[in-house]
């Protein structure tokens with residue numbers, strides 16, 4: 490491909506753990522279909538700490554401000570201390586308020602055949618605002634841990650509207666508002682209140698229903714086919730979307746997009762999988778599907794469809810699957826098989 494055709498500037502963050510391996514695989518496939526992205530490679534996470542001492546260098550932030558578009562490998566976040574999650578920081582810096590997580594069955598014939606649903610998760614507020622503190626009890630300074638969250642009316646309105654607009658544009662029929670307003674009457678009650686208000690504007694075009702989050706989790710396992718678009722607050726959306734990923738083959742098959750008004754960041758839902766990093770075992774499909782969402786985002790559904798066709802062709806024959814999908818193929822073997830089917 491000539492350089493002139495690569496005319497969409499985009500930031501590429503290889504990330505930590507399995508990140509560089511799956512990013513390399515995805516770039517190989519994107520190049521093979523002639524994807525139009527002109528990559529600006531930048532560091533974040535532990536890779537950036539090692540190179541610069543800063544988990545999110547200013548240069549990386551500037552790049553995303555410039556391109557408004559990023560493909561990101563998973564980043565390692567130290568648990569219970571260290572630096573704040575880079576993913577959360579990126580969401581806040583770029584106002585990435587909507588987290589879009591589609592789930593559809595690719596490996597046919599299993600218990601959860603023909604699933605096709607999308608979770609829209611509010612990405613900025615709720616309990617992930619992480620306003621945490623300790624209260625001393627006796628001589629234990631950490632005797633009690635507290636955490637507060639918040640939901641704003643404006644953000645509840647915006648995320649539900651995003652879900653309904655998504656439904657209209659993608660020919661989806663139903664939006665389910667998922668909440669816990671029976672217990673968290675204010676925090677998630679406000680979400681439900683705004684949700685119902687927005688839903689009224691779409692009456693006759695998109696069906697709406699409501700589920701309490703715990704009942705929704707059960708229903709997703711018993712009868713996931715009843716769902717089309719689910720919209721919910723931050724923590725619930727995070728948990729439910731891992732559940733739905735599990736229905737269709739696990740985290741190695743789950744892509745996600747973080748969309749805001751000024752930028753969009755595409756990534757796999759899974760983490761950096763340090764247990765299998767550098768071993769040619771990682772499944773690149775979640776990140777590849779995220780790259781597909783990025784192609785759709787820039788209006789190249791044609792290229793996304795070619796890649797989707799290749800994924801289906803390879804996975805349905807069952808000959809070349811990574812270990813997480815019950816196969817023996819490595820990242821590189823799967824990448825080569827995908828390229829042959831493009």
Ligand code: NAD
Pocket residue numbers: 507562563564565566567576740741756757758759760761762763764765770771772773775813
């Ligand atoms: P993880 O998703 O990295 O791994 C969970 C399990 O799934 C592991 O057994 C892993 O081997 C397997 N797995 C994950 N992705 C896979 C793939 N593509 N192919 C095959 N197997 C795969 O979750 P974790 O172990 O809880 O987290 C590891 C690190 O990743 C932590 O530092 C966490 O904070 C971070 N994390 C980052 C993101 C992100 O950047 N978006 C998301 C979740 C977790």
